[in-house]
Amino acid sequence: MEFLRRALNPWGEDVPIGVSWDLIWAAVIIGAVFVVVHALMVPKKVGTGEVDPDEAEGLPEKLQRHKPGARGFHWSMSATMFALLITAFFPVIGIQFPWVTIHWIAGVLLILTVIYHIYHVFAKQDFWTMWIDRRDIEEGKQGLKAALGKADAERPRAGKYPVDQKMFHHVAMVATLGAVVTGVLMMFRIDNFLWAERTYMFSDATWGWIYVIHGVCGIGLIFLVIAHVYFAIRPEKRWMTWSMINGWIDRDRYLENHDPARWTVPEAGTQAAEAEGD
Amino acid sequence: MAVIRDMIPPFELYQPAGVDDAVRLMDEHGSDGWVLAGGLDTFDWFKDRIKRPAAVIDLGGVDEIRGITGAADGGLDIGAMTSLTDVAEHADVQGRYPLLADAAGLVATPQIRNQGTLGGNIVQDTRCWYYRSGWPCYRAGGNICYAATRRSMNREHCIVGADRCVAVNPSDTAPALVALDAEMVVVSTSGERTYPAADFFIGPDIDIERMTVLEPGDLLTRVVLPAPWEGARWYFEKIRDRKSWDFSLVSVASTLSVQGGVIQDARIVVNSIAPYPVRMGAVEAAIRGREPSDETGHMAGEIAVEDARALRHNDYKIALTRNLVRRSIRDAA
Numbered sequence: 289m290e291f292l293r294r295a296l297n298p299w300g301e302d303v304p305i306g307v308s309w310d311l312i313w314a315a316v317i318i319g320a321v322f323v324v325v326h327a328l329m330v331p332k333k334v335g336t337g338e339v340d341p342d343e344a345e346g347l348p349e350k351l352q353r354h355k356p357g358a359r360g361f362h363w364s365m366s367a368t369m370f371a372l373l374i375t376a377f378f379p380v381i382g383i384q385f386p387w388v389t390i391h392w393i394a395g396v397l398l399i400l401t402v403i404y405h406i407y408h409v410f411a412k413q414d415f416w417t418m419w420i421d422r423r424d425i426e427e428g429k430q431g432l433k434a435a436l437g438k439a440d441a442e443r444p445r446a447g448k449y450p451v452d453q454k455m456f457h458h459v460a461m462v463a464t465l466g467a468v469v470t471g472v473l474m475m476f477r478i479d480n481f482l483w484a485e486r487t488y489m490f491s492d493a494t495w496g497w498i499y500v501i502h503g504v505c506g507i508g509l510i511f512l513v514i515a516h517v518y519f520a521i522r523p524e525k526r527w528m529t530w531s532m533i534n535g536w537i538d539r540d541r542y543l544e545n546h547d548p549a550r551w552t553v554p555e556a557g558t559q560a561a562e563a564e565g566d
Numbered sequence: 567m568a569v570i571r572d573m574i575p576p577f578e579l580y581q582p583a584g585v586d587d588a589v590r591l592m593d594e595h596g597s598d599g600w601v602l603a604g605g606l607d608t609f610d611w612f613k614d615r616i617k618r619p620a621a622v623i624d625l626g627g628v629d630e631i632r633g634i635t636g637a638a639d640g641g642l643d644i645g646a647m648t649s650l651t652d653v654a655e656h657a658d659v660q661g662r663y664p665l666l667a668d669a670a671g672l673v674a675t676p677q678i679r680n681q682g683t684l685g686g687n688i689v690q691d692t693r694c695w696y697y698r699s700g701w702p703c704y705r706a707g708g709n710i711c712y713a714a715t716r717r718s719m720n721r722e723h724c725i726v727g728a729d730r731c732v733a734v735n736p737s738d739t740a741p742a743l744v745a746l747d748a749e750m751v752v753v754s755t756s757g758e759r760t761y762p763a764a765d766f767f768i769g770p771d772i773d774i775e776r777m778t779v780l781e782p783g784d785l786l787t788r789v790v791l792p793a794p795w796e797g798a799r800w801y802f803e804k805i806r807d808r809k810s811w812d813f814s815l816v817s818v819a820s821t822l823s824v825q826g827g828v829i830q831d832a833r834i835v836v837n838s839i840a841p842y843p844v845r846m847g848a849v850e851a852a853i854r855g856r857e858p859s860d861e862t863g864h865m866a867g868e869i870a871v872e873d874a875r876a877l878r879h880n881d882y883k884i885a886l887t888r889n890l891v892r893r894s895i896r897d898a899a
Contacts, residue, residue: 293707295702295706295707295708296700296702297701297702298699298701298712303702305702305707305708305709306709379773384772384773385772386729386771386772387771388729388730388771477709477710477730478714478730484716485714485715485716487710487711487714487715488715488717492710495709495710496709499709
């Protein structure tokens, strides 16, 4: 299996022209193997619902986990991401349709979504809730041990976001930004409503690497989407998925999975009112 | 242009005696195989050493797809290996489908028409010289169209239907067959399929590396013409740089069903302005119920170029298309 597609340009130079499409199947197979192995090895441990009554005192029954803006971003990104992956890879595997226009419009929508997300994170949310610190690393180590069946290991409670969710976010962010930046550059290859084509603004080799990076990010996102959907439907994670739909989690899930010292909910009445408002 | 060499790279030559053998060989060799009909597209590729197939399947001995016979519904059944000369000079074609006879008779030169086949003329590859020079353009699997930039020589390229690639379909018989509602019969190891001619040609938006629905292993075996329309009028015109021998810059094929001096139905097809023969649906709808007059033709010409967008060197094609569509209605006989 080759990693790159290469060609001789008109000047006889051997240049990359894109990533090998064999890697699409590699991503799908790796994703499928990951899902199967994980499903077989890691027990579906649904929460017991046992919480410390002292911690529960004063907390509302429903606590807001995702504001409407955050949920809007998530689902908007999901829709554009599926549109982008389908229009990018279905024609390659033989399901052919006019895909280019849908692809770049979805790309533009994704960019707008990402810009909104960046604004929302800095203006409306706490940026540091997604930062990985030493406690997250420890949480990750213990969580891995517990997942692998070590009897004495117990995963400590997380902050607002578990460390695996943070890691997924950061990897998806790198892949998405890589695809977005290279995608914008690729639009200089064609006349479009924003600017006229500037086909020769880079050398053939530079263009080739731009296509390679775009392809690698896109193929990486295939794996990431498979993993993300898999975790979203696992029984012990479904409460998180529901919270991305309705915005809130119940008090027991909060206390069971989140460390109140690391994710301090605001005044209880406000939380409840916001949750009801969603 | 690439440097044409005398010697072509070696390949295994297969000479099947029937369609079944041919499609079996094509299936066996897949994308490493190359189907040879008249050879007029093929040997350019081979001598340029751009295409280097491992196996060539020569259809020269497959007589079952050569010749013209009557079809069941009163139409004609033309084998894909029938020479263009035979198509152009056949009495039934001349008498009942003069549109196709005209189109076939205007392909290249007498020598080429003797050697070239109807099937080969239909499925031939585009003549974009950037592509045929072996450069890694979109159509060749790369990531650029060398013909679409502001510095490109794109006088012969498309004004509609571009999607990254701006190459045009070069066939003379293709627009005539679309205008005649012909059906293309395709055979592969999985059986026989039939496509309306209008659906047989595909644009780069669907697949940028193909010009027709044919995939490796597919063989165009026959072209079936339905019985001509009652009261049909025809028009074919090909504009080219040299009348002696050239590909079209723009060509038009029209079929009009005229009764009581009014157009009942129409097919207007323009080629060499897009990567596929363009059936002018909006024009056809607009002229139904009108007289085939100069006024109607003028209106049709304007509609025909509404979506046209010229490249740097081919805006003349817009005027050509406008006028050819106008004539194809006004002068159809």
